[in-house]
Amino acid sequence: MTAGTSAPVTAPADLPATLGALRASGWQSLPVKEELRRNAVRNIAAGEPLFEGVMGYEDTVMPQLENALLAGHDVVFLGERGQAKTRMIRSLTGLLDEWMPVIAGSEINDDPYAPVSKHARDLVEKMGDNAPIAWVHRSERFGEKLATPDTSIADLIGEVDPIKVAEGRYLSDELTLHYGLVPRTNRGIFAINELPDLAERIQVGLLNVLEERDVQIRGYKIRLPLDVMLVASANPEDYTNRGRIITPLKDRFGSQIRTHYPLEVATEVAIMRQEARPASIGDVTVTMPKFMEEVIATFSQQARMSSHVNQRSGVSVRLSVSNYEVLCANAVRRALHAGEKDVAPRVSDLDALAASTGGKVEIESLEEGRESAILKQLISAAVLTVFKQHVPGDKVRDVIAAFDEGAVAHVGEDIPSAQMSTVLADIPALREPVLSLTGGSESPALVASAVEFIFEGLHLNKRLNKDSAGGAATYRSRAQ
Numbered sequence: 001m002t003a004g005t006s007a008p009v010t011a012p013a014d015l016p017a018t019l020g021a022l023r024a025s026g027w028q029s030l031p032v033k034e035e036l037r038r039n040a041v042r043n044i045a046a047g048e049p050l051f052e053g054v055m056g057y058e059d060t061v062m063p064q065l066e067n068a069l070l071a072g073h074d075v076v077f078l079g080e081r082g083q084a085k086t087r088m089i090r091s092l093t094g095l096l097d098e099w100m101p102v103i104a105g106s107e108i109n110d111d112p113y114a115p116v117s118k119h120a121r122d123l124v125e126k127m128g129d130n131a132p133i134a135w136v137h138r139s140e141r142f143g144e145k146l147a148t149p150d151t152s153i154a155d156l157i158g159e160v161d162p163i164k165v166a167e168g169r170y171l172s173d174e175l176t177l178h179y180g181l182v183p184r185t186n187r188g189i190f191a192i193n194e195l196p197d198l199a200e201r202i203q204v205g206l207l208n209v210l211e212e213r214d215v216q217i218r219g220y221k222i223r224l225p226l227d228v229m230l231v232a233s234a235n236p237e238d239y240t241n242r243g244r245i246i247t248p249l250k251d252r253f254g255s256q257i258r259t260h261y262p263l264e265v266a267t268e269v270a271i272m273r274q275e276a277r278p279a280s281i282g283d284v285t286v287t288m289p290k291f292m293e294e295v296i297a298t299f300s301q302q303a304r305m306s307s308h309v310n311q312r313s314g315v316s317v318r319l320s321v322s323n324y325e326v327l328c329a330n331a332v333r334r335a336l337h338a339g340e341k342d343v344a345p346r347v348s349d350l351d352a353l354a355a356s357t358g359g360k361v362e363i364e365s366l367e368e369g370r371e372s373a374i375l376k377q378l379i380s381a382a383v384l385t386v387f388k389q390h391v392p393g394d395k396v397r398d399v400i401a402a403f404d405e406g407a408v409a410h411v412g413e414d415i416p417s418a419q420m421s422t423v424l425a426d427i428p429a430l431r432e433p434v435l436s437l438t439g440g441s442e443s444p445a446l447v448a449s450a451v452e453f454i455f456e457g458l459h460l461n462k463r464l465n466k467d468s469a470g471g472a473a474t475y476r477s478r479a480q
Helices: 019-025 032-045 063-072 087-096 120-131 162-166 199-206 236-242 249-251 265-275 290-305 317-338 347-358 371-390 397-405 417-421 428-438 444-460
Strands: 075-078 099-103 133-136 142-146 158-160 177-179 188-192 228-234 255-256 409-412 464-469 472-477
Touching: 019 120, 019 133, 032 063, 032 087, 063 087, 063 255, 075 087, 087 142, 087 188, 087 228, 099 120, 133 371, 199 249, 265 290, 265 317, 290 317, 290 347, 290 371, 290 444, 317 347, 317 444, 347 409, 347 444, 371 444, 397 428, 397 444, 397 472, 409 444, 417 444, 428 444, 444 464, 444 472
Parallel strands: 075 228, 075 255, 142 188, 188 228
Antiparallel strands: 099 133, 158 177, 409 472, 464 472
């Protein structure tokens, strides 16, 4: 379950309902960081991941996060956009106990054994062991705030509630307070996304939370010893230019963990498969060839190394996911026009990536209008890289010979898969490399995709000529 996205969970009926019953059950109160540490120890000792759904960090980020949890540290995740920082933060709730008892009616999750709010203290003093207990699910023990310049101390810490004052309470009465997000996440995890964007005077308000573990509101002579794990995220570009974390606050975070983009194509492919929405639409079934997945992932990896792409803004994994989805969508559109039920994305579908890439990659070019040409170069480089990995030169020597003897091939989105697959009969030498790419499948859709991929790879490898017009292309010998 992801914190804040699911419907409220009903507590089991057999949980203690009063303070006396809770004591009799043997339940023990633990600080939230001790609770996280205990459950992290259990997962680590069992060889289980801290949480599911985050890939590529097994040997880099996760050991650092494990250390931070075992050390009981507050944490800053530092990394570019699309590096799963928010996902990791939200997933930390999975390391909390499933249910936590609080004094019923408490706004700040008061510990039944050590209540801190006036409401909870008064209730326990009045009712003793008969004080009612409520149970909070771990998904509700998470608070989150996106740091914006207009964020106020009232949002985070709290403010006097004028309605409660108007009801007749004195200003000095603690019950006139409206608690902010941090106190309401007492005994839980509070996250601040894009921390450097938080105004420096507001960051000062977090100092007590991190060090003294309390809050002060409007000069009230009250002390709320909060039990909160504070986690923050920051983009390195924002961290140094648009904003900064003030030195005293930065010093109070125990661990700073640097995240990164997938280091390997296989990891990026696995993330795409996990995150992309279902490819099949209506009656059309889409089969994504492995080599086309690798082209999408390699394109993102090439963009992260390109001097034409602004690396300070990053190239998010969301680019790969969006490109995967758009490539499938274009294949479906092609199938609908052709009246086909089974389809596989082809090289000719890669032109559709311009729309899904434009808003996620910042192209740096001295010449106006060069963006599309640079994107095409990156896509071609990705196709060539994957082609060289999957199609050895000796496997296509006879294919090149067939073109030298006069063979000509027409491809494009207007040519149905069944028609494309007949090229195996026209050029028998294609059969072995094609079936190697399709894993032995002779599905017309997969065969058509593999055929077009081989032709484009040979062209990019300067072994075939290519004449393009719109969405169609013709491949012929370089001698013609």
